[in-house]
Amino acid sequence: MNVRRAVIALAALAALAAAAASAAPPLEVAPLLGPAPAGFAAAEAPREFQFPDDHGPHPDFRQEWWYFTGNLEAADGERFGFEFTVFRFALAPPGARPPGDSAWRAREVYMAHLAVTDPARGRFMSSERLERAALDLAGARARPFAVWVDDWSVRAVEDVPSSWLLRAQADGYALELELDASGTPVLNGEHGLSVKSDTPPSASYYYSLPRLGVRGRVIRGGQAREVTGLAWFDREWGSGVLGRGQVGWDWFALQLQDGSALMYYALRDRDGTRDSHSAGTFVEPSGETRPLGAGEVEVEVRDHYVARSGTRYPSAWTVRVPHLGLELAVRPVLADQELTTRPRYWEGAVDATGSRAGAKLRGRGYVELVGYGAER
Secondary structure (H helix, E strand, O other): OHHHHHHHHHHHHHHOHHHHOOOOOOOOOHHHHOOOOOOOOOOOOOOOOOOOHHHOOOOOOOEEEEEEEEEEEEOOOOEEEEEEEEEEEEOOOOOOOOOOOOOOOOOEEEEEEEEEEEHHHOEEEEEEEEEEOOOOOEEEEOOOOEEEEOOEEEEEEOOEEEEEEEEEEEOOEEEEEEEEOOOOOEEOOEOOEEEOOOOOOOEEEEEEEEEEEEEEEEEEOOEEEEEEEEEEEEEEEEOOOOOOOEEEEEEEEEEEOOOOEEEEEEEEEOOOOEOOOOEEEEEOOOOOEEEEOHHHOEEEEEEEEEOOOOOEEEEEEEEEEHHHOEEEEEEEOOOOOEEOOOOOEEEEEEEEEEEEOOEEEEEEEEEEEEOOHHHO
């Protein structure tokens, strides 16, 4: 959702400004930390989505991101989780050109996060990259689809545009994964318009591909493991940030064994209560979608974990959607899944067990927790 990833990326860009400035000319990051200046488009009303073009960039808006999370398994049952995210941020509104004619000057910057969960080794790896959109160092396009930061990328297969190749590596792990993006995109919110607060322009255009088939390789310490699994793709763009009083969120993306999927984000206000703009989507096995309002999902925290950073995170939940007869116990596959990026946040692979209408149900997914350090 827009405010979730906007805050992660904005804070990270601010923290990385000094490093980025080491390559002349320096990036101007400070303007990103407040409301978008005049000249950027805003997500204000439902729109007609166009695929595959909307997989590509939307330069009229200040920010957007491509968010992949997934659970993978080798033939012997060994488990892996992964997160790969690319953020695009505009430094100036459309039409504004940076002064001078240096090939290094850019109007946009791209940032990427990579994380791998390795439960068998009890290890969680995270890494980040930041580049300007210049000299082909980073960028995105719709046809053929591609988004990249240095040599981390997701690119469409030349003759099969709905098949995407994800490649990234860091700190002893590498991903070489083929994603099946042939499913029908799920529009979240009001026909894809996701409103996060009463403070404009706190809204985004938001869709998901909740069940991407995955096959490929996880390379650990130079040794390749063939894997298969499911991934979740979240896609958003807009020009807003958090609303007044909002400090964080808990985001759940769960793929259930009956073919259904549940996405829900619980926005937290400064006093610790759930914000009324919390929302989600339930996807039936048939593909039918059901929007979920703030009061339609119950999230009960059952346990906590204190990370090495000192931040205390929830680490087990009961998630209920009473009108669907759905109740799930959700637990991380590894407690330590805090990204050591700037800022730090927790995002990790989880298991879900429970029932729907009395029938037992299992699943896997990802949970993202942001803003807990700010609440200490």
